[in-house]
Amino acid sequence: MAMEPELLKNLTKKPATLVYPFEKFPPVEGLRAKHMWYADRCIGCGLCARVCPAFAIELDGRGKDVKGITFYLGRCVFCAQCEEVCPKKAIKLTQEYELACYTQEDTILKFTKE
Amino acid sequence: MKETEFIIPVGPQHPALKEPEKFLIKVDGEYVVDADVRMGYNHRGIEKAMESRTYLQGLYLVERICGICSCAHTTCYTQCIEEAMGLEIPERAKYIRVITAELERIHSHLLWLGIAAHEVGFDTLFFYIWRDREVVMDLLELISGNRVHYAMPTIGGVRRDIPPEKVNEIKKGCNVLEKRTKYYKELILNEKTIHNRGDGVGVLTPKEAVALCTVGPVARASGINTDVRADDPYLVYDEIPFNVITYDGCDVTSRILVRVDEVLESINIVRYCLDHMPDGPIRKVVSPLMRVPEAEVVSLVEAPRGELIHYTRSNGGMKPYRHKVRAPTLGNILAVCEMLKGGYIADVPIVIAGIDPCLCCADRIAFVDVNTDKRWVWTDEQLRRYGVKWYQQNS
Amino acid sequence: MVSTELIIKIGQILVFPGFLFLIFYALFAEWVDRKFFARLQNRIGPLHTGWKGILQPLADLIKLLAKEDITPEAADSVVFATVPIILFAIPLTVMFMVPIIGPKAYISFEGDLIVILFLFTLTVLSVFMAGWGSLNRFGTVGGLRTSLQMLSYEIPMGVAAVGPAILAKSLSLSGIVAWQGRSMSLFLENPTEFSLALGIAKASVLALGFGIFTICMLAELEKVPFDIPEAETEIVGGWQVEYSGKKLALLRLGGDIKLVAASALMTSLFLGGPLGPWPIPPALWFLLKTILCVMIISNLRALFARYRIDQMINWMWKNLVPLSLLYILAIELMAVLM
Numbered sequence: 001m002a003m004e005p006e007l008l009k010n011l012t013k014k015p016a017t018l019v020y021p022f023e024k025f026p027p028v029e030g031l032r033a034k035h036m037w038y039a040d041r042c043i044g045c046g047l048c049a050r051v052c053p054a055f056a057i058e059l060d061g062r063g064k065d066v067k068g069i070t071f072y073l074g075r076c077v078f079c080a081q082c083e084e085v086c087p088k089k090a091i092k093l094t095q096e097y098e099l100a101c102y103t104q105e106d107t108i109l110k111f112t113k114e
Numbered sequence: 115m116k117e118t119e120f121i122i123p124v125g126p127q128h129p130a131l132k133e134p135e136k137f138l139i140k141v142d143g144e145y146v147v148d149a150d151v152r153m154g155y156n157h158r159g160i161e162k163a164m165e166s167r168t169y170l171q172g173l174y175l176v177e178r179i180c181g182i183c184s185c186a187h188t189t190c191y192t193q194c195i196e197e198a199m200g201l202e203i204p205e206r207a208k209y210i211r212v213i214t215a216e217l218e219r220i221h222s223h224l225l226w227l228g229i230a231a232h233e234v235g236f237d238t239l240f241f242y243i244w245r246d247r248e249v250v251m252d253l254l255e256l257i258s259g260n261r262v263h264y265a266m267p268t269i270g271g272v273r274r275d276i277p278p279e280k281v282n283e284i285k286k287g288c289n290v291l292e293k294r295t296k297y298y299k300e301l302i303l304n305e306k307t308i309h310n311r312g313d314g315v316g317v318l319t320p321k322e323a324v325a326l327c328t329v330g331p332v333a334r335a336s337g338i339n340t341d342v343r344a345d346d347p348y349l350v351y352d353e354i355p356f357n358v359i360t361y362d363g364c365d366v367t368s369r370i371l372v373r374v375d376e377v378l379e380s381i382n383i384v385r386y387c388l389d390h391m392p393d394g395p396i397r398k399v400v401s402p403l404m405r406v407p408e409a410e411v412v413s414l415v416e417a418p419r420g421e422l423i424h425y426t427r428s429n430g431g432m433k434p435y436r437h438k439v440r441a442p443t444l445g446n447i448l449a450v451c452e453m454l455k456g457g458y459i460a461d462v463p464i465v466i467a468g469i470d471p472c473l474c475c476a477d478r479i480a481f482v483d484v485n486t487d488k489r490w491v492w493t494d495e496q497l498r499r500y501g502v503k504w505y506q507q508n509s
Numbered sequence: 510m511v512s513t514e515l516i517i518k519i520g521q522i523l524v525f526p527g528f529l530f531l532i533f534y535a536l537f538a539e540w541v542d543r544k545f546f547a548r549l550q551n552r553i554g555p556l557h558t559g560w561k562g563i564l565q566p567l568a569d570l571i572k573l574l575a576k577e578d579i580t581p582e583a584a585d586s587v588v589f590a591t592v593p594i595i596l597f598a599i600p601l602t603v604m605f606m607v608p609i610i611g612p613k614a615y616i617s618f619e620g621d622l623i624v625i626l627f628l629f630t631l632t633v634l635s636v637f638m639a640g641w642g643s644l645n646r647f648g649t650v651g652g653l654r655t656s657l658q659m660l661s662y663e664i665p666m667g668v669a670a671v672g673p674a675i676l677a678k679s680l681s682l683s684g685i686v687a688w689q690g691r692s693m694s695l696f697l698e699n700p701t702e703f704s705l706a707l708g709i710a711k712a713s714v715l716a717l718g719f720g721i722f723t724i725c726m727l728a729e730l731e732k733v734p735f736d737i738p739e740a741e742t743e744i745v746g747g748w749q750v751e752y753s754g755k756k757l758a759l760l761r762l763g764g765d766i767k768l769v770a771a772s773a774l775m776t777s778l779f780l781g782g783p784l785g786p787w788p789i790p791p792a793l794w795f796l797l798k799t800i801l802c803v804m805i806i807s808n809l810r811a812l813f814a815r816y817r818i819d820q821m822i823n824w825m826w827k828n829l830v831p832l833s834l835l836y837i838l839a840i841e842l843m844a845v846l847m
Contacts, residue, residue: 002304003238003812006297007549015553016245030259030274051402053167053174079174079265084273085402122646129741143653144818233742235733235815241550307734307814459650460817463742 032078033097035071037111041090042066048082048091057082060112068112073099119147124462126155132229137450137466141459149454151447164437169195169269170402172434176424179439180472181262182225185211185218186417187439188267190424193348195269198409198428203398207271208349209391213284214258214266215349215415216380216387220291221250222418223373223380226470227298230370233463234311239301246294253287256280269404271397281388288381295381299374302367312367316453316465319364326452329445330420331376332469335369337362342416353390356383366461369468405432417442419470443472526609526792531601534796535765536566538803542768546807566765570758578754581643588642593756595635597763599628600770607773608686608782610792617683622674625682625774626667629729632767633659636738640748651747654818655738658728661825662735665833666725672718672840673778676711676847682774686782693781707846714839719779721833723802726771727809728821730764734813735821772802 018025027033044066049057056075060068069091082091101107119142126134134155140148160179164172176191177184189211196203224247231239251261257276258264266272276284302308318328323336333340341358343351359375361368406428415422420442427436446469453465521527540555540563547554555562580586606621608614614621633655640652674680677688696704728735739747752760776782776798783791816824 001812002301004808006242007238007808007811010551011548013551015548016248016551017553019553019556028255028259031255032259032265047402051168051170053171077174077178077263078260079177079263080259081170081174081402120646122650129745141650144650231814235736235740235742236813237733238550238811239814241552245551305814307816310816310820311814458817458819460737460740460743460815 027095027097029095031095031097032080032083032093034073034094034099035076035082035109036092036094037069037071038090038092039068039111039113041088042069043088043090045087047085047087051081051085053077053079053081066113068110070111071109072107073109074104074107122459124466125152131466131471133471135471137454137462139454139459139462144458144460146454146457146459146462149451151451153447161437161439164434166433168403168432169406169434170404172437173268174265176439177263177265179441182222182472183218183417183419183422184263185214185266186415186422187424188265189215189349190413190415190417190422191426192267192269193415194411194413194424194426195406197411197413198406198426199269199400199404200407201270201398201400203271204395205350205392206275206394207396209387210272210274210276210396211267212349212351212354213276213384213387213391214254214264214272216383217250217254217257217284218264219380219418220377220384221247221254222470223377224250224295226373226418226467227370229467230366230464231308233467234308236308239298243298246291249287249290249294253284256283268397270400271395273397275396276388276391281391284388285385288384292378292381295374295377299371299378302370302374308370309367311461311464312370313363313365315366315457315461316369316468317364318449318453320362322452323364323449326449327445328420328449328469329442330416330418331369331372332420332446332449334358334360335372336364340421342414342421346414348413348415350387354383354386366464366468373470403432405430406434419443419472420445441472443469447471521615526615527605528601531604531766531769532762535762535769536570537563538769538772538800539566539765541800541803542807545804546811549808549811570762573758573761574755576754576757578756579751581645581751583644584751585642585644588638589751590756592635592639592642593752593759593763596632596639597759597766599632599635600763600766603628603770604766604773606682607770607777608683609773609795610783612687612690612782612784612791613683617681619684620680622670622680622682622685626670629666630659630663632729636748639752640738643748643751645751647744647746647750648748650744651738651750654744655731655748657818657822658735658737661822662725662728662829665721665825665829666729668833668837669718669722669725670774670778672836673715675837675840675844676715682777682782686777686784689781690784693784693786697786711843714836714843715779717832717836718840719775721829721836722775722778723805723809724829726775727806728825730768730771730806732806733810734816736810736815737818737821740815768803768806769799772799772806775802 044059044061044063046059046062049059054075054077056072058070058072059066060070078093080093083093099107119140122139122141123136124139125131125136136152136155138150138152139146160175163175167175173188173191177188179187224243228240228243228247231237231243254264255261257280258266258274266274318332318336320336320338323333323338328336329340337360339358339360342348343356344358356379359372359379361372363371408428408430410427412423412425422442423440425438425440426434429435450466450469453468454462457465523529543565544554544561555565558564558568580589603625605616606614606625608617637652637656640648640655673685673689677685679685679688696708731737731739739749744750749757749760773795776795780798780802782798783795785794
């Protein structure tokens with residue numbers, strides 16, 4: 001019976017649940033989510049692809065003739081190691097966290113140099 | 115087997131188990147006569163995979179051994195590698211590691227308390243505790259960016275600093291947590307139905323606890339003063355004042371109370387660390403593709419569930435030659451069979467949950483032949499081949 | 510020749526206060542139970558189906574009806590198939606003996622209280638058959654637990670139910686309800702000090718009876734802290750474990766009607782049934798009171814941890830049975846005084 005006062009107190013309170021798709025918790029600063037690639041900064045060193053623990057990054061071309069980059073989000077573990085090692089800050093993890101999708105192709109995030 | 119006895123399989127899938135594991139429980143009516151445990155349903159081959167990854171990639175793999183005690187695993191792993199490289203990390207980094215680890219302990223223990231309440235059918239308490247656990251999850255998200263898999267410790271220090279404005283928020287969160295945890299302790303002490311289900315259930319005498327190599331809260335609930343943080347201090351635990359909580363009830367209630375008190379103790383540790391954190395750098399720059407000199411290192415960490423051991427052996431290359439993890443659950447799981455004997459079926463879930471089993475941590479396959487004491491380890495492929503051959507011969 | 514009277518009678522059986530009304534009211538009661546339980550736990554509860562999720566129980570029912578219906582090979586198929594129908598029919602039968610739209614029930618005769626108690630026992634027996642017949646290990650344990658549990662709560666339940674009957678000098682629910690209405694109006698007409706004192710004494714004794722009966726109803730409905738026969742974390746749903754599809758839908762609907770029947774019994778035995786001090790339609794009084802009882806039950810099930818079977822039997826025989834004997838003694842005294 002020890003819990004009854006607490007129960008009655010909570011009856012009048014707003015429920016703790018967030019009604020998710022309608023109410024959203026604002027992402028904290030520093031959340032690691034979807035990648036962003038800045039083509040102009042990339043020098044094509046390939047360090048990101050080498051350190052990725054999930055082998056989720058593919059760099060198209062090396063050095064000056066880097067043409068693009070592919071992130072396999074289905075494999076990515078969002079550790080942000082690629083962001084950390086990049087010497088030119090060409091990769092950034094944004095706060096866009098709603099990455100659910102219907103097909104496997106949608107999980108592949110491709111950036112190309114125009 | 116007597117005529118009235120029959121075997122109830124608990125697992126591999128069972129509502130009381132959050133992970134696949136099989137307990138074969140021989141019952142006579144409502145009494146448990148004997149129990150047997152089968153492990154290995156969650157084997158993922160992580161140790162083998164470690165051998166094909168660089169040390170930095172291994173860090174993130176190790177973190178994913180377990181979702182709840184991920185920081186304990188990374189702390190242990192980084193300590194291991196730093197020891198092998200002869201690297202001394204900055205003082206501030208040590209404090210931040212302790213803060214993350216203690217917040218994680220709070221989160222893990224509160225999670226377990228909720229599960230324990232659920233196992234005894236007290237769903238209301240489960241919901242309340244999990245609601246309040248969100249506070250500590252939010253704190254972890256605040257300092258690391260993620261709710262689970264914080265990725266805070268890295269080889270050479272930590273990856274993110276805790277700036278002063280976050281310190282205040284963590285302190286505020288700690289106050290809320292302390293208030294709520296004290297309320298739950300009061301509640302657990304006063305609620306008769308919880309005592310009904312916990313007192314004298316799943317008894318593990320101190321003698322058995324030592325003989326069966328139990329670790330962590332399970333051992334401490336049997337009155338054994340064992341805590342890696344106090345016995346073999348790592349990071350800065352030798353500078354932090356804290357008590358090792360022991361209860362000598364040896365039963366489920368003691369296991370609950372040990373964890374509640376440890377939450378309170380952890381809150382104090384976090385507060386102390388926030389106040390005494392020195393300024394300075396948070397990490398030493400280490401090449402992401404570093405080589406580790408030839409070494410053989412064992413490192414110990416007190417994970418929320420008990421003593422965690424990582425062993426690594428390097429041969430001077432970029433990848434470990436062998437990495438071995440001994441998770442605390444492996445130390446505790448044998449004691450479960452002992453605790454179950456002589457109890458009731460109704461007590462099975464809470465006794466199993468009582469050791470806070472983290473089976474994904476524990477499932478690693480090693481074989482011991484009892485007759486010859488020969489030990490060997492198989493890969494998945496070898497195991498599969500053996501299985502196919504065995505069925506061909508025996509069917 | 511079909512007379513209007515016959516049409517009204519058929520309408521009463523099929524629509525109001527018969528099958529259709531009872532089924533929808535049972536679903537509504539489940540919604541109240543779930544929603545109130547959720548709010549007590551600081552959750553939202555059903556939300557998306559209909560207004561505040563009011564259609565969720567119906568949606569669950571329809572979903573279950575559409576699911577595959579499996580009968581295990583080893584199970585006793587006859588028992589396995591009949592038990593859901595029995596468990597659906599028994600609470601419905603009980604509901605016809607409960608006064609809803611007036612002080613007199615649709616079926617009412619001297620001694621229907623005994624029949625109701627007997628029917629409640631019969632549900633336990635069929636639950637045991639379900640568990641035993643499905644030949645699952647968890648089901649067997651669940652069935653055993655049900656019958657063990659019944660041995661302990663049955664006596665206090667019967668005793669608590671008989672209390673008002675002694676005071677009313679009638680063994681029929683309608684008689685008890687009528688007596689409650691009579692004594693209320695007698696008191697309102699002639700409020701002397703003696704009758705006030707007697708009224709308070711009667712009310713406090715009956716409140717004790719209400720408490721005992723509510724606890725027994727928790728056990729009968731298999732709700733926490735007495736949800737031992739279907740303890741999900743221990744024996745995976747117990748006697749229900751092998752049921753699926755239509756049979757499970759029937760079982761769940763039967764459970765809901767049982768919840769309504771239990772609260773209707775609490776209402777008619779202790780709270781005056783469809784009668785009330787203010788002039789609003791009797792059916793509305795009945796609905797208000799039963800919903801109150803449903804809320805009491807959901808509050809109680811939010812409050813405790815589950816008992817173990819041995820502890821429950823111990824507790825029932827050591828505390829509840831003596832208490833109910835004390836209660837019946839007080840009732841007898843009261844009857845002599847009156």
